[in-house]
Amino acid sequence: MSSLKEILQELSYSFSPIPPPLDITVDEKAPTFNVDLVKMLVTAPGYHGSLKHLRELIGHEIKHASGDGLPYTWKNELWFEAALMKSLNKPLSEVRGILNVVYDAVVDLRVAAEGLDVKGACEEWLKRFPVTPETEGSRYHLLQILYKDFFKIKLPNTKYERHLRTKMGSLYRALKEAIRRLSSGEGDRNTVIEAAVLVDKLSRSTAPLHEDVFIDRGNMNVRAEAAEIGIEMGLSDEQLAQLMGVGVEELNEKIEEAAEDKVRAAMWRGILGFKEISTAASMLEVKEPVPERWKPYSRNVDPRSVMKHPDDPRKWRVREKETVMLVEQEGDSGGFTKVVMLLDCSSSTGFDYSGRTVLSYIKDAAYGLLAYAKQLGLPVLTIAFNTVAWVLGSESRDYISHGKKIFKLRPEGSTNLRSAVNLAGSKGLERSLLVLITDGLVDPNHMREFSKRSGVSRAVVAVVNADARGIETVKTADPSVQIFVVRPDTLGRTVISSLPRKGA
Secondary structure (H helix, E strand, C coil), X not given: CCCHHHHHHHHHHHCCCCCCCCEEEEECCCCCCEEECCXXXXXXXXXXXXXXXXXXXXXXXXXXXCCCCCCCCHHHHHHHHHHHHHHHCCCHHHHHHHHHHXXXXXXXXXXXXXXXXXXXXXXXXHHHCCCCCCCCCEHHHHHHHHHHHHHCCCCCCCHHHHHHHHCCHHHHHHHHHHHHHHHCCCCCHHHHHHXXXXXXXXXXXXXXXXXXXXXXXCCHHHHHHHHHHHHHHCCCHHHHHHHHCCCHHHHHHHHHHHHHHHHHHHHHCCEECCCCEEEECCEEEEEEEEEEECCCCCCCCCHHHHHHCCCCHHHCEEEEEEEEEEEECCCCXXXXXXXXXXXXXXXHHHCEECCEEHHHHHHHHHHHHHHHHHHHCCCEEEEEECCCEEEEEEEECCHHXXXXXXXXXXXXXXXXXXXXXXXXXXXCCCCEEEEEEECCCCXXXXXXXXXXXXXXXXXXXXXXXXCHHHHHHHCCCCCCCEEEEEEECCCCCEEEEECCCCCC
């Protein structure tokens, strides 16, 4: 019989898409198979040698960590947990059991698509963990009924199943359709939540027989990501503590630690558009790599474009540096002497954009601007606004303190840019760089008021490229206002680039 590592390697090479690198170990006390998405480690229980469908069960865990499975990454797992906790107002322990039904159903459909005997594996598993009178109507029972429909497994009919197919038939059919869409790659994150909500409606909560997706909440990166996701989801303190894996009594301390780690990292790397700064005379020049068409026989070619189109030189590109922003240094030559940030944290910034909230991109841009101010040694005044505006961080050069307060912003309320502009004006804007970071869904009249604030050395708007309406509103600003677009690149990094104006 092949060893566990040999089976893992064989399946990993044969599966499509190819999964990320995984290792496997044995835990004699483990109740079932599981996968840790942080350590990328599959664990097999001590009784694995007695199982006939070992390949299918290991393949199941591999698919949990694969691009066509669920949850795929530990960051996705955190997002799904937070979104469902918010939607159902349930604790993490219960939410994990609900999500497990969705994950397992989707994953086993994907394993079956690889040609493995999922029906046999499900029936073998059901003999080891049967549906009992105590678990009738549970999440686990619902999963087995799904398997009965998807894989034709043998499962005794029960009163709950008859009720499910008749009295709750429309909801059950909607759940099956959502799972089919997810398994075929047609669904998205919201489809996962929709399916999970249906699972909650169709089954009752019991202690799950097994959950096979784990993340190490003691890991500092996991904890920082959990803090950011949970805050932006608007979780209660108790829910946020559960998501982060800490006690409620130590929550504030752990959020402070997570915020500082995040801000320090963000100020030094990851934000493109406020880095690679070179000085010249009294100006700072912000440059960003942009692709240009490759000229034949030039030795300067972007290898990524060659790899993507090896047989079509017309699509090869050169990575040139293009100036996207010129900013005057502090001094006697008319340069600005401080940075004033206006940060939009209204409800609309809680919308999803490329797998993250709009607010998370606003925060990224703000961290980049803090790094920029630090480079110049300029003090920063931070103002946040939604229905009202308030001073988030008083004028200072304590960039980490500003960043930690930005980290804790939550999306809520309406959008009142005018209140932020007026508050900034009351603090003094003489010789300042005034920067608005927003989703652009603001009152056009307020945008014009922002454009015409007197005393400002330069006004800048950075708009997250999530809604075309926001982009169009920002374009109504006075031509003297520089406009930048905040968006993710193909590697998931946040990029801040210049938005051309008509006639420019």
